[in-house]
Amino acid sequence: MEKYDLVVIGAGPSGYAAAMRAIDFKKKTLLVEKSRVGGAGVTNGALSSKTWWELSREAAAFRKNLRRYNIHAPSISYREIQSEVQKAVAERKDMLEEHMEIIRKSAAKYLDFKEGTARLISQNEIVISNGIKKEKVYADNIILATGSRPRYLPELPIDEKIVMTAHPSMKPSPSPRTSRSRTCRASA
Ligand SMILES: Cc1cc2nc3c(=O)[nH]c(=O)nc-3n(C[C@H](O)[C@H](O)[C@H](O)COP(=O)(O)OP(=O)(O)OC[C@H]3O[C@@H](n4cnc5c(N)ncnc54)[C@H](O)[C@@H]3O)c2cc1C
Numbered sequence: 001m002e003k004y005d006l007v008v009i010g011a012g013p014s015g016y017a018a019a020m021r022a023i024d025f026k027k028k029t030l031l032v033e034k035s036r037v038g039g040a041g042v043t044n045g046a047l048s049s050k051t052w053w054e055l056s057r058e059a060a061a062f063r064k065n066l067r068r069y070n071i072h073a074p075s076i077s078y079r080e081i082q083s084e085v086q087k088a089v090a091e092r093k094d095m096l097e098e099h100m101e102i103i104r105k106s107a108a109k110y111l112d113f114k115e116g117t118a119r120l121i122s123q124n125e126i127v128i129s130n131g132i133k134k135e136k137v138y139a140d141n142i143i144l145a146t147g148s149r150p151r152y153l154p155e156l157p158i159d160e161k162i163v164m165t166a167h168p169s170m171k172p173s174p175s176p177r178t179s180r181s182r183t184c185r186a187s188a
Contacts, residue, residue: 001125001136001137001138002030002112002135002137002138003028003137003138003139003140004028004029004030004112004137004138004139004140005022005027005028005029005139005140005141006019006022006027006028006029006030006139006140006141006142006143007029007030007032007118007126007137007139007141007142007143008022008029008030008031008032008142008143008145009032009118009126009142009143009144009145009146010032010033010039010144010145010146010147011031011032011033011037011038011039011096011113011145012038012039012040012041012145012147013038013039013041013042014039014145014147015031015033015039015143015145015146016031016037016038016039016096018143018145019031019111020103022110023103023107023110023111026110027110028109028110028112029110029111029112030112030113030114030137030139031100031111031112031113031114032113032114032115032116032118032126032128033113033114033115034115034116034117034118036093037093037096037097037100038089038092038093038096039147040147040148040166042089042092042093042096043089043093044166045166047088047089047092048085048088048089049166051084051085051088051089052081052085055081055084055085056081059076059081063076100113114128114130114135115130116128116129116130116131116135117129117130120142121136124138124139124140124142125137125138125139126138126139126142150165150166152165
Protein backbone atom coordinates (compact mmCIF):
# COMPACT_ATOMS: atom_id res chain seq x y z
CA MET A 1 0.00 0.00 0.00
CA GLU A 2 1.40 3.43 -1.02
CA LYS A 3 2.17 5.72 1.94
CA TYR A 4 1.98 9.51 1.98
CA ASP A 5 2.71 12.26 4.48
CA LEU A 6 -0.47 13.94 3.33
CA VAL A 7 -3.50 13.06 1.25
CA VAL A 8 -5.68 15.96 0.11
CA ILE A 9 -9.16 14.98 -1.00
CA GLY A 10 -10.56 17.49 -3.49
CA ALA A 11 -8.61 19.62 -5.98
CA GLY A 12 -10.70 22.77 -5.75
CA PRO A 13 -9.00 26.08 -4.84
CA SER A 14 -8.47 25.05 -1.21
CA GLY A 15 -7.29 21.47 -1.82
CA TYR A 16 -4.99 22.55 -4.64
CA ALA A 17 -3.42 25.31 -2.52
CA ALA A 18 -3.03 22.94 0.45
CA ALA A 19 -1.25 20.36 -1.70
CA MET A 20 1.11 22.98 -3.18
CA ARG A 21 1.96 24.28 0.29
CA ALA A 22 2.67 20.77 1.55
CA ILE A 23 5.14 20.32 -1.33
CA ASP A 24 6.86 23.55 -0.24
CA PHE A 25 7.45 21.76 3.07
CA LYS A 26 8.75 18.69 1.19
CA LYS A 27 5.89 16.46 2.25
CA LYS A 28 5.03 13.47 0.10
CA THR A 29 1.56 14.50 -1.02
CA LEU A 30 -1.28 12.86 -2.87
CA LEU A 31 -4.02 15.03 -4.37
CA VAL A 32 -7.26 13.22 -5.27
CA GLU A 33 -10.02 14.66 -7.45
CA LYS A 34 -13.20 12.90 -8.52
CA SER A 35 -14.23 15.41 -11.15
CA ARG A 36 -12.36 18.48 -12.43
CA VAL A 37 -9.21 20.11 -11.12
CA GLY A 38 -10.15 23.62 -9.99
CA GLY A 39 -13.42 22.56 -8.38
CA ALA A 40 -16.36 24.92 -8.06
CA GLY A 41 -14.05 27.92 -8.07
CA VAL A 42 -13.28 27.29 -11.73
CA THR A 43 -16.08 25.13 -13.11
CA ASN A 44 -19.33 26.34 -11.65
CA GLY A 45 -18.54 29.03 -9.08
CA ALA A 46 -16.46 32.18 -8.88
CA LEU A 47 -14.79 32.17 -12.29
CA SER A 48 -17.76 31.17 -14.42
CA SER A 49 -20.31 33.34 -12.60
CA LYS A 50 -18.04 36.41 -12.68
CA THR A 51 -17.21 35.86 -16.37
CA TRP A 52 -20.97 35.81 -17.07
CA TRP A 53 -21.32 38.93 -14.97
CA GLU A 54 -18.47 40.84 -16.72
CA LEU A 55 -19.61 39.89 -20.22
CA SER A 56 -23.21 40.90 -19.43
CA ARG A 57 -22.03 44.24 -18.05
CA GLU A 58 -19.92 44.89 -21.13
CA ALA A 59 -22.81 44.01 -23.44
CA ALA A 60 -25.25 46.21 -21.49
CA ALA A 61 -22.84 49.19 -21.52
CA PHE A 62 -22.19 48.75 -25.25
CA ARG A 63 -25.92 48.72 -26.06
CA LYS A 64 -26.58 51.71 -23.80
CA ASN A 65 -23.83 53.77 -25.48
CA LEU A 66 -25.05 52.95 -28.97
CA ARG A 67 -28.59 54.03 -28.02
CA ARG A 68 -27.17 57.36 -26.82
CA TYR A 69 -26.00 58.03 -30.40
CA ASN A 70 -29.22 56.69 -31.92
CA ILE A 71 -27.44 53.69 -33.37
CA HIS A 72 -29.39 50.47 -33.46
CA ALA A 73 -27.69 47.92 -31.21
CA PRO A 74 -26.96 44.55 -32.85
CA SER A 75 -28.48 41.54 -31.16
CA ILE A 76 -26.15 39.61 -28.90
CA SER A 77 -25.66 35.89 -29.32
CA TYR A 78 -26.26 34.15 -26.02
CA ARG A 79 -24.53 31.05 -27.40
CA GLU A 80 -21.38 33.08 -28.17
CA ILE A 81 -21.29 34.46 -24.64
CA GLN A 82 -21.82 30.97 -23.28
CA SER A 83 -18.89 29.70 -25.33
CA GLU A 84 -16.70 32.60 -24.06
CA VAL A 85 -17.47 31.50 -20.50
CA GLN A 86 -16.67 27.88 -21.37
CA LYS A 87 -13.39 29.04 -22.96
CA ALA A 88 -12.40 30.95 -19.80
CA VAL A 89 -13.17 27.90 -17.64
CA ALA A 90 -11.22 25.57 -19.94
CA GLU A 91 -8.21 27.96 -20.02
CA ARG A 92 -8.04 28.16 -16.23
CA LYS A 93 -8.43 24.41 -15.84
CA ASP A 94 -5.65 23.81 -18.42
CA MET A 95 -3.41 26.29 -16.57
CA LEU A 96 -3.88 24.44 -13.29
CA GLU A 97 -3.23 21.07 -14.93
CA GLU A 98 -0.11 22.38 -16.69
CA HIS A 99 1.13 23.85 -13.42
CA MET A 100 0.57 20.51 -11.70
CA GLU A 101 2.41 18.69 -14.49
CA ILE A 102 5.42 21.01 -14.08
CA ILE A 103 5.45 20.37 -10.33
CA ARG A 104 5.11 16.63 -10.90
CA LYS A 105 8.18 16.73 -13.14
CA SER A 106 10.30 19.04 -10.99
CA ALA A 107 9.29 17.58 -7.61
CA ALA A 108 8.15 14.12 -8.67
CA LYS A 109 8.86 12.50 -5.33
CA TYR A 110 6.60 14.95 -3.50
CA LEU A 111 3.46 15.18 -5.65
CA ASP A 112 1.16 12.47 -6.84
CA PHE A 113 -2.26 13.03 -8.39
CA LYS A 114 -5.06 10.51 -8.75
CA GLU A 115 -8.43 10.81 -10.41
CA GLY A 116 -11.17 9.11 -8.48
CA THR A 117 -13.55 9.32 -5.55
CA ALA A 118 -11.80 9.09 -2.21
CA ARG A 119 -13.44 7.50 0.82
CA LEU A 120 -12.05 7.32 4.34
CA ILE A 121 -12.06 3.80 5.72
CA SER A 122 -10.06 4.50 8.86
CA GLN A 123 -8.20 7.37 10.48
CA ASN A 124 -5.23 6.87 8.13
CA GLU A 125 -6.58 4.83 5.23
CA ILE A 126 -8.35 5.98 2.12
CA VAL A 127 -9.87 4.03 -0.73
CA ILE A 128 -9.81 5.69 -4.14
CA SER A 129 -12.13 4.33 -6.80
CA ASN A 130 -12.42 5.52 -10.37
CA GLY A 131 -14.88 3.07 -11.86
CA ILE A 132 -12.12 0.81 -13.19
CA LYS A 133 -10.09 0.05 -10.11
CA LYS A 134 -10.01 0.52 -6.36
CA GLU A 135 -6.83 1.46 -4.57
CA LYS A 136 -6.05 1.76 -0.88
CA VAL A 137 -3.50 4.32 0.32
CA TYR A 138 -2.13 5.26 3.73
CA ALA A 139 -1.71 8.84 4.96
CA ASP A 140 -0.16 10.29 8.10
CA ASN A 141 -2.40 13.32 7.59
CA ILE A 142 -5.57 13.87 5.59
CA ILE A 143 -7.16 17.12 4.45
CA LEU A 144 -10.81 17.03 3.44
CA ALA A 145 -11.23 19.77 0.85
CA THR A 146 -14.39 18.40 -0.66
CA GLY A 147 -16.24 21.72 -0.92
CA SER A 148 -19.98 22.05 -0.64
CA ARG A 149 -23.17 21.22 -2.49
CA PRO A 150 -26.31 23.25 -3.18
CA ARG A 151 -28.78 23.33 -0.33
CA TYR A 152 -32.44 22.91 -1.22
CA LEU A 153 -34.94 25.05 0.66
CA PRO A 154 -38.49 23.75 1.12
CA GLU A 155 -40.05 27.16 0.49
CA LEU A 156 -38.11 27.73 -2.75
CA PRO A 157 -38.81 25.18 -5.47
CA ILE A 158 -35.80 24.73 -7.78
CA ASP A 159 -36.62 23.73 -11.34
CA GLU A 160 -33.08 24.27 -12.81
CA LYS A 161 -34.76 26.45 -15.51
CA ILE A 162 -35.84 29.67 -13.79
CA VAL A 163 -34.25 29.01 -10.42
CA MET A 164 -30.98 27.15 -10.78
CA THR A 165 -28.39 25.72 -8.45
CA ALA A 166 -24.65 25.84 -9.11
CA HIS A 167 -24.58 22.08 -9.46
CA PRO A 168 -22.05 21.01 -12.14
CA SER A 169 -24.79 19.42 -14.22
CA MET A 170 -26.62 22.75 -14.36
CA LYS A 171 -27.27 23.79 -17.95
CA PRO A 172 -28.56 27.36 -18.29
CA SER A 173 -31.70 27.63 -20.41
CA PRO A 174 -31.23 29.72 -23.56
CA SER A 175 -31.17 33.52 -23.33
CA PRO A 176 -32.45 34.50 -19.87
CA ARG A 177 -33.41 38.20 -19.94
CA THR A 178 -31.93 38.85 -16.51
CA SER A 179 -30.27 36.88 -13.77
CA ARG A 180 -29.67 37.20 -10.06
CA SER A 181 -27.24 35.19 -7.98
CA ARG A 182 -27.75 34.06 -4.40
CA THR A 183 -25.51 31.50 -2.81
CA CYS A 184 -26.92 28.92 -0.45
CA ARG A 185 -24.63 25.98 0.01
CA ALA A 186 -24.12 23.30 2.62
CA SER A 187 -20.92 21.56 3.56
CA ALA A 188 -20.61 18.13 1.96
C1 LIG B 1 -22.21 30.40 -8.12
C2 LIG B 1 -21.01 30.63 -7.23
C3 LIG B 1 -20.33 31.83 -7.30
C4 LIG B 1 -19.21 32.06 -6.50
N1 LIG B 1 -18.56 33.26 -6.61
C5 LIG B 1 -17.46 33.48 -5.85
C6 LIG B 1 -16.72 34.71 -5.95
O1 LIG B 1 -17.05 35.58 -6.73
N2 LIG B 1 -15.63 34.86 -5.17
C7 LIG B 1 -15.22 33.89 -4.31
O2 LIG B 1 -14.21 34.09 -3.62
N3 LIG B 1 -15.89 32.74 -4.20
C8 LIG B 1 -16.99 32.50 -4.93
N4 LIG B 1 -17.67 31.30 -4.80
C9 LIG B 1 -17.23 30.34 -3.82
C10 LIG B 1 -16.05 29.51 -4.32
O3 LIG B 1 -16.32 28.92 -5.58
C11 LIG B 1 -15.81 28.44 -3.27
O4 LIG B 1 -15.61 29.08 -2.02
C12 LIG B 1 -14.60 27.61 -3.59
O5 LIG B 1 -14.74 26.95 -4.82
C13 LIG B 1 -14.42 26.59 -2.47
O6 LIG B 1 -13.27 25.85 -2.76
P1 LIG B 1 -13.06 24.42 -2.17
O7 LIG B 1 -11.74 23.95 -2.71
O8 LIG B 1 -13.26 24.46 -0.71
O9 LIG B 1 -14.27 23.53 -2.74
P2 LIG B 1 -14.69 23.20 -4.23
O10 LIG B 1 -14.29 24.27 -5.18
O11 LIG B 1 -16.13 22.81 -4.16
O12 LIG B 1 -13.82 21.91 -4.57
C14 LIG B 1 -14.04 20.69 -3.94
C15 LIG B 1 -13.52 19.60 -4.88
O13 LIG B 1 -13.54 18.37 -4.20
C16 LIG B 1 -13.92 17.35 -5.10
N5 LIG B 1 -14.44 16.24 -4.30
C17 LIG B 1 -15.54 16.24 -3.51
N6 LIG B 1 -15.68 15.07 -2.89
C18 LIG B 1 -14.64 14.28 -3.33
C19 LIG B 1 -14.23 12.95 -3.05
N7 LIG B 1 -14.92 12.16 -2.19
N8 LIG B 1 -13.14 12.44 -3.68
C20 LIG B 1 -12.42 13.23 -4.54
N9 LIG B 1 -12.75 14.51 -4.84
C21 LIG B 1 -13.85 15.03 -4.23
C22 LIG B 1 -14.98 18.03 -5.98
O14 LIG B 1 -15.13 17.35 -7.21
C23 LIG B 1 -14.37 19.43 -6.14
O15 LIG B 1 -13.54 19.52 -7.29
C24 LIG B 1 -18.78 31.06 -5.59
C25 LIG B 1 -19.46 29.84 -5.53
C26 LIG B 1 -20.56 29.60 -6.34
C27 LIG B 1 -21.28 28.29 -6.26
